Amino acid sequence: MARVLALLGVGVVPADTPILRADDLGVLRGDGVFETIHVRDGEPWGLEPHLDRMARSAERLSMPLPPRADLVELAGQACAAWSPEVEGGLRIVCTRGPEDGGPVTAYATIAPVAAATIAARHNGVAVITATLGVPAEVRTEAPWLLGGAKTLSYAINMASLRWAAGQGADDVLWVSVDGYALEAPTSTLVWLVDGVLYTVPAATTGILAGTTAAYLLEHAGELGMRADERLIRPAELHDADGVWLTSSSRGLAEVRTLDGVTLDPSPETTRMRKLLGYS
Amino acid sequence: MARVLALLGVGVVPADTPILRADDLGVLRGDGVFETIHVRDGEPWGLEPHLDRMARSAERLSMPLPPRADLVELAGQACAAWSPEVEGGLRIVCTRGPEDGGPVTAYATIAPVAAATIAARHNGVAVITATLGVPAEVRTEAPWLLGGAKTLSYAINMASLRWAAGQGADDVLWVSVDGYALEAPTSTLVWLVDGVLYTVPAATTGILAGTTAAYLLEHAGELGMRADERLIRPAELHDADGVWLTSSSRGLAEVRTLDGVTLDPSPETTRMRKLLGYS
Numbered sequence: 001m002a003r004v005l006a007l008l009g010v011g012v013v014p015a016d017t018p019i020l021r022a023d024d025l026g027v028l029r030g031d032g033v034f035e036t037i038h039v040r041d042g043e044p045w046g047l048e049p050h051l052d053r054m055a056r057s058a059e060r061l062s063m064p065l066p067p068r069a070d071l072v073e074l075a076g077q078a079c080a081a082w083s084p085e086v087e088g089g090l091r092i093v094c095t096r097g098p099e100d101g102g103p104v105t106a107y108a109t110i111a112p113v114a115a116a117t118i119a120a121r122h123n124g125v126a127v128i129t130a131t132l133g134v135p136a137e138v139r140t141e142a143p144w145l146l147g148g149a150k151t152l153s154y155a156i157n158m159a160s161l162r163w164a165a166g167q168g169a170d171d172v173l174w175v176s177v178d179g180y181a182l183e184a185p186t187s188t189l190v191w192l193v194d195g196v197l198y199t200v201p202a203a204t205t206g207i208l209a210g211t212t213a214a215y216l217l218e219h220a221g222e223l224g225m226r227a228d229e230r231l232i233r234p235a236e237l238h239d240a241d242g243v244w245l246t247s248s249s250r251g252l253a254e255v256r257t258l259d260g261v262t263l264d265p266s267p268e269t270t271r272m273r274k275l276l277g278y279s
Numbered sequence: 280m281a282r283v284l285a286l287l288g289v290g291v292v293p294a295d296t297p298i299l300r301a302d303d304l305g306v307l308r309g310d311g312v313f314e315t316i317h318v319r320d321g322e323p324w325g326l327e328p329h330l331d332r333m334a335r336s337a338e339r340l341s342m343p344l345p346p347r348a349d350l351v352e353l354a355g356q357a358c359a360a361w362s363p364e365v366e367g368g369l370r371i372v373c374t375r376g377p378e379d380g381g382p383v384t385a386y387a388t389i390a391p392v393a394a395a396t397i398a399a400r401h402n403g404v405a406v407i408t409a410t411l412g413v414p415a416e417v418r419t420e421a422p423w424l425l426g427g428a429k430t431l432s433y434a435i436n437m438a439s440l441r442w443a444a445g446q447g448a449d450d451v452l453w454v455s456v457d458g459y460a461l462e463a464p465t466s467t468l469v470w471l472v473d474g475v476l477y478t479v480p481a482a483t484t485g486i487l488a489g490t491t492a493a494y495l496l497e498h499a500g501e502l503g504m505r506a507d508e509r510l511i512r513p514a515e516l517h518d519a520d521g522v523w524l525t526s527s528s529r530g531l532a533e534v535r536t537l538d539g540v541t542l543d544p545s546p547e548t549t550r551m552r553k554l555l556g557y558s
Binding site for chain 1: 410
């Protein structure tokens with residue numbers, strides 16, 4: 001299945017059509033917002049919470065967004081051109097537009113979920129920790145640092161993943177300079193201890209509030225678990241009853257090793273993946 | 280003078296031509312490098328040190344660049360289409376290209392230097408400090424944080440400038456969590472004390488090594504000054520013999536107030552601006 005591309009106000013166009021101007025602030029400055037949404041059976045999963053988060057991101061960037069109904073229609077146009085049999089990753093992208101004050105550029109694109117991504121969902125991932133260079137709670141006091149906003153400025157996220165690959169790992173767990181686990185470059189940390197499913201508090205740390213993690217914690221009761229948020233140091237994760245990274249495309253990936261330490265496999269992984277509806 | 284646009288391997292095209300694909304990592308991930316170069320009398324000023332820095336940035340991103348001669352030719356094509364009477368800001372942009380492994384997208388664009396930018400060169404700027412959220416020297420130990428690389432991921436830079444404007448200031452001086460002045464979102468800090476012209480050490484802090492600041496310090500002897508690098512706390516700047524922000528488009532802008540404290544005007548500003556060749 002080849003990539004699909006839909007432009008706001010235009011509809012579906014060939015996916016390799018050049019669409020962005022050279023002076024679009026989305027490329028010149030990484031100044032814009034995006035969401036990645038899992039497409040299953042031809043439908044976007046959790047479109048509403050993703051659009052909620054995009055609105056929060058845009059607010060933090062003081063950036064106008066197209067009307068929400070238009071973004072829903074855009075996503076629908078892309079999905080209608082997609083093959084329902086293929087798992088897809090839908091990206092909705094809104095840039096600030098041309099530097100001279102042009103309108104927001106908005107588009108939706110769907111690509112197949114990579115085989116390696118699906119494999120990680122089933123086989124788990126080897127993760128290493130790396131500093132994000134910030135104290136755990138500094139970003140919430142400094143809104144210009146854009147904590148909690150999912151922006152197009154992901155160069156450090158990509159560099160962190162490349163660095164991990166160079167170390168033979170699949171992913172990175174970013175750690176604050178004061179020693180707390182924060183998040184991964186494109187996923188959220190979730191762990192289980194004594195029947196409580198935890199994630200890192202986004203409101204106090206400025207990490208991205210994960211939509212998949214939120215779904216999991218909201219529905220933890222269906223698995224007989226409770227849900228909570230707290231800060232944790234990576235060494236404490238070695239003794240957890242399960243550690244996962246969650247994201248829209250990968251869904252749930254169990255952390256098999258953390259800084260080379262093998263973690264015990266969790267019997268809950270399959271139930272949790274099913275709860276999230278990933279095959 | 281309207282914007283000029285030249286594409287690598289194509290030459291000059293209308294500036295509003297859409298040139299970037301939706302899946303170009305330059306827009307999806309802010310994954311690419313750029314330089315802004317002052318165009319005076321129709322020629323780029325300091326093209327070589329800018330291309331040196333772009334090469335260092337690309338190396339830190341593990342990103343291939345087109346051959347340097349091609350980038351020089353690209354800059355030349357854009358400048359040849361530019362009016363020599365108008366001060367311009369030349370941007371050379373290289374993105375990682377389409378997500379499926381396409382080639383680097385490279386282009387050059389020139390826009391007039393804004394009247395407000397030229398005014399700041401003559402009238403100075405009101406600056407406020409804001410945390411960058413990092414200790415002064417953490418980034419040099421963590422290459423995945425891309426210290427010293429001029430990437431397309433500038434959302435925080437833009438948000439910091441918007442925040443400053445909202446506070447009634449012209450610019451921000453980023454400060455480390457341990458209290459040292461670092462740099463401004465698009466310029467470099469330079470100050471004078473007892474005949475020594477200082478800037479912040481890029482090699483140990485991961486700030487961007489400023490090309491304009493480097494020229495100024497290299498030629499400080501022509502002004503009867505010595506040159507050095509050191510860390511400084513913002514309060515110490517109140518007693519300096521001159522404080523400036525340097526960058527390619529603005530050149531040299533004297534800091535008139537810092538966090539509301541009026542700084543004494545420096546008699547050196549005009550000589551320094553002339554040394555840099557800005558009108």
